[in-house]
Amino acid sequence: MATMILHSSLLSLTSAAKITSLSIAVVRSDSSPSRPSSPVAVPYQSLTPSLLCSCGRRHLIQACATALLPISPSHATPLLSDSTAMLNRVHPPRPDWYEELYAAVLDKGMEAYEAEIAGYKSQLFSNLRGKAKKVLEIGIGTGPNLKYYANGTDIEVFGIDPNMKMEKYAKAAAVASGLPPTNFKFIHAVGEALPLSDAAVDAVVGTLVLCSVKDVDTALKEVKRVLKPGGLYLFVEHVAARDGTVLRFLQNVLDPLQQTVSDGCHLTRETGKHIFEAGFSGVNISSTSLRNAFVASPHVYGIACK
């Protein structure tokens, strides 16, 4: 995702929130973010603006950002079979200070965003109640979702993340959600090679993570592999704004910098399209625009069934 490192610094300078509210035109959007609609299927092309950028400024920013900061903008990588090899391949260790800072900013910097998305998440995660005993969360980060689904003693949660500095926050969030410590396991891994056997879990949760994985399709293939037949994949993801909008222009310009300061997060991914095309037996997807996500305001959220 869009951690708020970039959002709360750069974007406040550009008053992107105002621009966003003028330029977002998602097809099935909720006019009131506090009252989420039921996830509904939408025609896919409505969520698929072009990724191409004709703007030279993008390349200038990319060059500057890459020279100054430790994370370079990424390109998809081929699949490796072993999960540790894949971890090292797609998410090689960052400097300690970078991982610590990123985790701390995520922990403290997402409050306004989480408050705005709370209604959507409550509704979405209610679909797991009584149905999911084993849940995997990919890119769990500091664990902001655990309180929505991990409040039972009979639920077992695996949280995977390549950033080990997230572990202490995620564990604290698990305890705060009422989950017995033995029922939460933090696993150092990436979504592209999940260290779980086939059909291992009842549900997979992923929020603001497909923007950050290196290979979206491989991660979705893994999600499907570890889900039991009939298992649910719950997602909330920020996505590219509609092509031709001012917001999309801003996303194109800021994308390389965003990848660099926010640990590989892309602003211009058409994640809804990837989820639709991943081969789930059913996908319910809605879109909305979240004010507190600034330049990452266009979101998709919903449920896919294996």
Ligand SMILES: C[S@@+](CC[C@H](N)C(=O)[O-])C[C@H]1O[C@@H](n2cnc3c(N)ncnc32)[C@H](O)[C@@H]1O
């Ligand atoms: C913006 S954060 C979102 C964290 C959390 N899901 C949330 O909603 O706040 C993105 C997370 O994805 C993790 N991540 C980055 N690359 C990943 C990958 N290839 N597989 C799984 N997680 C990854 C990051 O370490 C980070 O914790």
